[in-house]
Amino acid sequence: MTLSILYRGPLSSCNYSCGYCPFAKTKDSRKTLEADAASLMRFVEFVRQHTHIRFKILFTPWGEALIRKHYQEAMVNLSLLPNVEKVAVQTNLSCQLGWLKKADTEKIALWTTYHPNETDRAAFLEKCRKLDEMQVAYSVGVVGFKDVITEIQELRALLPVGKYLWVNALKKQADYYTAEETATLMGIDPYVANNMIYHESYGKACKTGHTVISVDGEGNMYRCHFIKEKIGNIYEADFTANLFPRNCTNKTCGCHIGYVHLEDLQLYDLYQGRELERIAMR
Template identity: 50%
Template sequence: MALELSILYRGSLSSCNYGCEYCPFAKRTNTAAELATDKAELDRFFNWVEARDPTDKIGILFTPWGEALIHRYYQSAIARLSDLPQVTKVAIQTNLACELDWVKDCNLDTLALWTTFHPTEVSIERFLQQCQQLDLAKVKYSVGIVGLKEHQQSARLLRQELAPDVYLWVNAYKRQPDYYHPEDLDLFTQIDPLFPINNQVYDTFGKPCRTGHQVITVDGAGTMRRCHFIPDSIGNIYDPNFAASLLARNCQNQVCRCHIGYVHLPELNLDRVYGDGILERIPHPESNSHLVSG
């Protein structure tokens, strides 16, 4: 039986060229040896995907702790993955600081980028130039920004300057209770009509979730977990019998706060909103027609 599975891959890379204060990810510089280890992990993962049956349907989202696309070995791996018959989608979370010449080597039917603009780290002009290159190359991508109050003007400008069919999402800032005033909520919802869905903490304990069954996370050693927010291992993809561990499971966490977690809750029906763009955070075109506010 053909395998249908979405994989969120996160190797040992933990270095980033940005230092955003609001970012929860690691802020360090990897040594050459650490980068070599990360590359070896990625090569092994590629080889595993390549060896899968061509009738399998595997979607991949890279969710690195650092910025991966500034490294050529990630660019090359994504380009090669995009051409495999068993890969239905290969996407990556990125700050878009890399050179973009590598996208010409990709299969644009399967490539997609989940990009984020960080106003303290790069000018909006530079970021928009990168987006324009993606438009010219016909690469599918979404753009995001953290919904801090001081980012409101940047969010307005992004919505104004991005192509109308590019989805701009706003990640709600949830570390401070009652952070938003009504006018803040109105503004961010005008920019991103899905913002009210993100601006929630979901009670999830005991509720069905597609993670662990149709969606898993995989680390550099191949360890499988149901999601990034539940540390328990459910197996290893390099075990020939790994698929036996893909079972429907209810959530064991009290709450879910992050898009890459709650988007897989069946009760929210967000698979209908995003369709085959769920990994790269791009709503289905039929949903997207009402998502852009000028």
């Protein structure tokens, strides 16, 4: 069997200070970082031992993980395991990239987010260039606040042709974008329409809880990050018994890491195996 795991441990700190984010410039205590590292090591060991399962892993930390050595080491170690198909992470790309040389870069993928108010565009693009040089797969994304639309256009123009740039649309306010702004965003990210709405998901088939699960630092399993009903624990021997096809019990689903697994949207056809790191393949 192949199992995708969205892992989120106790870490919840970040070196950036995005105004809209609860993790901006927060610091984890030494104790929390040690607990996070221990949880992560246990998870890596779990993957190593389950040789009969093929794993696709996405780290979706609160905060920034790749500035922490234990995440860099976990990514390297997981990438070298024969039963791991892919190990990906959401990151602001502020980390150094030398650690990637130790990894099987064919299995590494980065979901990078550019934060225009937190980093210099040239510095971000230089990191992208290095990833290209190292042949590491990555997507680039930006949160689509109105005041950065021009910046996103400029970033698009400077990224290599064919490099997918996704935009996370602001959608709490129905008329947030003008028609012209929507058209501009669609010109940048041809698939942004998928992210401009909350998908009606109640009662619809979703791969989460069957071939995709969310796991916390203690190994507790949830079908996804958005439904907080525990469905087991990966550190229990029979954890796969709890994996079966299910319908969504939430009214809507508005994040890529969730709705990409909704069966009726058929987005796996678009991402062709790169749904975790959000690289559209058309």
